[in-house]
Amino acid sequence: MTKARSTQVCLEATNFYHCYCRVVRSGWLIGNDPKTNKNYDHRRQWIEDRIMFLADIFAIDIAAYAVMSNHYHIVLAIDKAQAENWDVLEVITRWHRLYKGTLLTNKFIKGEPLSEVELDAVAIKAEIWRKRLFEIGWLMRNINEPIARQANSEDGCKGRFWESRYKSQALLDEKAVLSCMAYVDLNPIRAKMHRQLETSAHTSIKKRCKKASEVSDPNALTNQAKGLMNFAGRPKKDMPKGIPCRLIAYLELVEWTGRQIKA
Structure with a gap:
């Protein structure tokens, strides 16, 4: 039996959550449809742009995201304060x-x-x-509903675009947060859509890599990718708001993880 979203979010336990949503019938309504050979890649940009737009409005920080061919992932942090x-x-x-x-x-x-x-x-x-403005449900609604209307308008049809309501998973400690972020950022690599993080389109890791390559000190809070939650450095007393890790350390973690080969 499914649980109400309100019972799955507990800010006393954690403010980090992993959310994902899949298009209806697992169809190729976002990427390249192998049956019709019709390409819908521009819709991935719609979703990425919408996520960045909402990050500037809601009191919810975007730690990581990846927009795939038929689903997308977001790791977010609620900032109630x-x-x-x-x-x-x-x-x-x-x-x-x-x-x-x-x-x-x-x-x-x-x-x-x-x-x-x-x-x-x-x-x-x-x-x-x-x-x-600090509820996950309202953020996800404001991603999914406009995208569904835009896609249906483009296709000249009506009906569901998303398979169901979004799924949500609480990330209870720093290890879970970083592991989940790496999992999300590596989605296109594992799916063999891209071979390098720097070219991994419609992901937060591409934004972070691009910005890091343009500055002399990537770890500085003022030098990190706009619209994404900052990496605040090693955990310490009175540390600034952000992910408790150095940006370069996280990029190395994702790079190393992505190079592991398993049967």
């Missing part, structure tokens, strides 16, 4: 980048005068939206 520090204007501004909002919230954004009762209504609505 960030959402709680936003003021009402920040919450509404972010939400309005996704949805139209209400008559009162639009008036609030424009700076139009509101009564005390109306301001209370705006504050109540903002609190609802604040919680949604």
Whole structure:
């Protein structure tokens, strides 16, 4: 029996989660369809662009992702504290980048005068939206629904695009986080879609490798790939927000893991 998503997320235990979603009937609705020889690779870019767009809105950091031919993976970290520090204007501004909002919230954004009762209504609505902006379910919904509509429009059809709701897995310690990130980043290599990390299209590892090759100190927080969660360095007291590992160490881990050959 499936469990409600709310029971699978416990921020007291961990804020890191691995999510993945597959297209309907495991069809080739994203990559190259071997039966029809029709290519849908441009849809992989749709998904990658959507992930990066939402990372700038939600209080959820993207640690790793890989968009494959018929599914995609994301490793993410929920930042509840960030959402709680936003003021009402920040919450509404972010939400309005996704949805139209209400008559009162639009008036609030424009700076139009509101009564005390109306301001209370705006504050109540903002609190609802604040919680949604650090919920995995709302992030995944905002990836999947627009992509499904866009793909169906392109195909001139209706119906399901995604096989089912996304799957979610809690990552309970640093070892689990790094292992899962490496698993996600190596997906195209294992599938023999690419031979090198640097050319592994529609993955976070390609972004990280590209940025690392352009700077003198890849481990510096200011020199890491934009839109992705930073590597904060070795675990220590009062360490900055980020993945507790040096970026170069992680790149070496993924490179070494990807070169292991098993029967």
